[in-house]
Amino acid sequence: MNRALIAVRRGVTSLLFFAALVLLWHVLVRRGVWSSVLLPDPSEVWDYLVSAVKDGTLLQASLVTMRRLLIGYGVGIVLGIPLGLLTARFKVCADTIGVLALGLQTLPSVCWVPLTLLWFGQTEAAMLFVVVMGSLWSMVIATDNGVRNVPPIFSRAARTMGSKPIHTLVFVMLPASLPFIVSGMKQGWAFAWRSLMAAEIYVTILTGFGLGQLLDNGRALSAMDQVIGIMIVIIVIGLLADKILFSPWERFLHRRWGTGRA
Amino acid sequence: MALAEELQVIAPSKLAVNHVSKDFRTGRGTVKALDDISLSIGEGEFVCLVGPSGCGKSTLLNIIAGLEHPDSGQVLTDGKPVSEPGRDRMVMFQEAALFPWLDVLGNVMFGLKLKPNLSNAERREVARFYINLVGLERFASANIHELSGGMKQRVALARALAPNPRVLLMDEPFAALDALTREQLYGDIQEIWEARKKTIIFVTHNVREAACLGNRVVLFSPHPGRIREEFKIDLSRPRDINSVELAEYSTEIMRALKGYVTGEVGE
Numbered sequence: 001m002n003r004a005l006i007a008v009r010r011g012v013t014s015l016l017f018f019a020a021l022v023l024l025w026h027v028l029v030r031r032g033v034w035s036s037v038l039l040p041d042p043s044e045v046w047d048y049l050v051s052a053v054k055d056g057t058l059l060q061a062s063l064v065t066m067r068r069l070l071i072g073y074g075v076g077i078v079l080g081i082p083l084g085l086l087t088a089r090f091k092v093c094a095d096t097i098g099v100l101a102l103g104l105q106t107l108p109s110v111c112w113v114p115l116t117l118l119w120f121g122q123t124e125a126a127m128l129f130v131v132v133m134g135s136l137w138s139m140v141i142a143t144d145n146g147v148r149n150v151p152p153i154f155s156r157a158a159r160t161m162g163s164k165p166i167h168t169l170v171f172v173m174l175p176a177s178l179p180f181i182v183s184g185m186k187q188g189w190a191f192a193w194r195s196l197m198a199a200e201i202y203v204t205i206l207t208g209f210g211l212g213q214l215l216d217n218g219r220a221l222s223a224m225d226q227v228i229g230i231m232i233v234i235i236v237i238g239l240l241a242d243k244i245l246f247s248p249w250e251r252f253l254h255r256r257w258g259t260g261r262a
Numbered sequence: 263m264a265l266a267e268e269l270q271v272i273a274p275s276k277l278a279v280n281h282v283s284k285d286f287r288t289g290r291g292t293v294k295a296l297d298d299i300s301l302s303i304g305e306g307e308f309v310c311l312v313g314p315s316g317c318g319k320s321t322l323l324n325i326i327a328g329l330e331h332p333d334s335g336q337v338l339t340d341g342k343p344v345s346e347p348g349r350d351r352m353v354m355f356q357e358a359a360l361f362p363w364l365d366v367l368g369n370v371m372f373g374l375k376l377k378p379n380l381s382n383a384e385r386r387e388v389a390r391f392y393i394n395l396v397g398l399e400r401f402a403s404a405n406i407h408e409l410s411g412g413m414k415q416r417v418a419l420a421r422a423l424a425p426n427p428r429v430l431l432m433d434e435p436f437a438a439l440d441a442l443t444r445e446q447l448y449g450d451i452q453e454i455w456e457a458r459k460k461t462i463i464f465v466t467h468n469v470r471e472a473a474c475l476g477n478r479v480v481l482f483s484p485h486p487g488r489i490r491e492e493f494k495i496d497l498s499r500p501r502d503i504n505s506v507e508l509a510e511y512s513t514e515i516m517r518a519l520k521g522y523v524t525g526e527v528g529e
Contacts, residue, residue, distance in 0.1 A: 156359070157359040160327055256362055256363050
């Protein structure tokens with residue numbers, strides 16, 4: 001069977017599965033299993049989403065949230081990779097930054113929110129800080145791990161070809177650690193996404209109304225259609241990020257390293 | 263023109279190993295890996311270092327490569343002491359040590375990118391020349407994991423040849439390959455040695471392989487690592503690993519090797 005046909009079949013399978021879920025949801029609501037206040041019909045959630053798209057609140061909130069996330073996540077990666085290289089290369093860094101990273105990674109990133117509020121108040125800086133703290137330590141640990149797992153023969157081979165320490169670090173150790181770094185990026189993304197949502201639900205920030213605030217707003221108004229609608233949007237963004245941000249890297253790893261892919 | 267210059271056959275180096283010693287400290291004390299080794303290797307010579315594991319032959323190769331430093335003594339290439347790795351001495355390891363994030367062409371170009379005074383187009387040209395030389399022209403854009411063990415070692419050979427070194431250091435490069443692939447590579451390496459005029463130092467524990475490839479076979483014994491005997495192999499090339507004349511040489515070397523090893527046990 002050719003590839004296109006397989007792809008279509010897999011797509012149809014997914015589609016049927018989700019259609020069945022929505023149908024089940026609809027049937028349960030119709031039969032009055034739960035109060036329609038607690039679980040609105042799929043069509044009501046759909047109506048909410050359509051109206052939120054029309055009046056622009058949904059797009060606006062998504063943009064605010066994505067901007068916070070991407071900037072914070074970018075900072076986490078840009079700081080995390082060099083720090084991980086340092087902790088892998090120098091014992092002093094491993095015993096200091098390395099231990100710190102390991103310790104802070106075990107702290108659920110939501111726990112940063114109270115401290116952040118006291119430090120930064122209800123500002124964009126607070127949001128950024130929470131996202132950076134969520135992603136940074138995973139990146140440090142993944143990069144460190146990756147570099148430590150590079151076969152020593154790689155750097156020996158590079159040295160015989162005239163590669164000096166900095167060159168080896170950037171052009172051998174870094175690409176050789178890519179499988180670890182990409183999984184660290186995925187973990188960092190997940191942590192950052194969770195902590196940002198927690199922060200947005202927790203604090204209202206007047207400079208920007210994000211998805212988390214929209215969600216909390218729905219709760220305050222007991223508007224279940226809004227709550228469920230926003231939850232779905234958050235899930236869809238998570239799925240899209242996975243596909244857009246990580247799939248190209250994973251395809252590259254799969255092609256070059258020959259490692260398995262689902 | 264830079265490209266023609268880059269690809270020309272250059273003069274091989276002569277090497278002198280002068281009183282090299284090296285110890286390794288392990289949990290159970292100090293092991294003398296190399297004990298006062300002296301060896302001189304002429305320009306364009308193909309020398310095989312043979313001995314049981316632990317005799318220090320790989321350590322000596324690493325010292326010549328500049329990857330390790332001797333505790334005493336020194337190595338001279340064309341009269342100049344070796345202190346660090348250099349493109350005049352390229353190394354091939356037992357594992358191909360190819361970089362999985364690069365394709366075949368990228369791997370062969372890795373060393374060339376570190377060579378100044380070449381444009382990228384010229385580097386690509388040089389890399390293709392050596393990929394063709396090892397017979398992998400159809401695989402220039404292949405990924406490393408798609409290659410067989412023998413093909414990987416061919417890429418490693420192309421990568422080692424690409425910066426046009428004067429010396430090629432080979433550390434049991436064929437040990438992990440099947441017999442048929444090995445035989446093909448014996449033929450290829452002899453051809454390339456004759457065409458590109460390199461000084462080759464080839465480490466192996468396979469006596470027959472040593473007799474097949476070397477102009478000279480240097481026999482090491484372990485604990486401490488010492489040179490025990492040298493054999494000149496006077497056979498015309500290309501040599502066939504299965505020939506009777508070759509078997510006579512390898513039998514002689516093998517007998518000597520066994521003598522030293524059992525002698526060691528008796529001590």
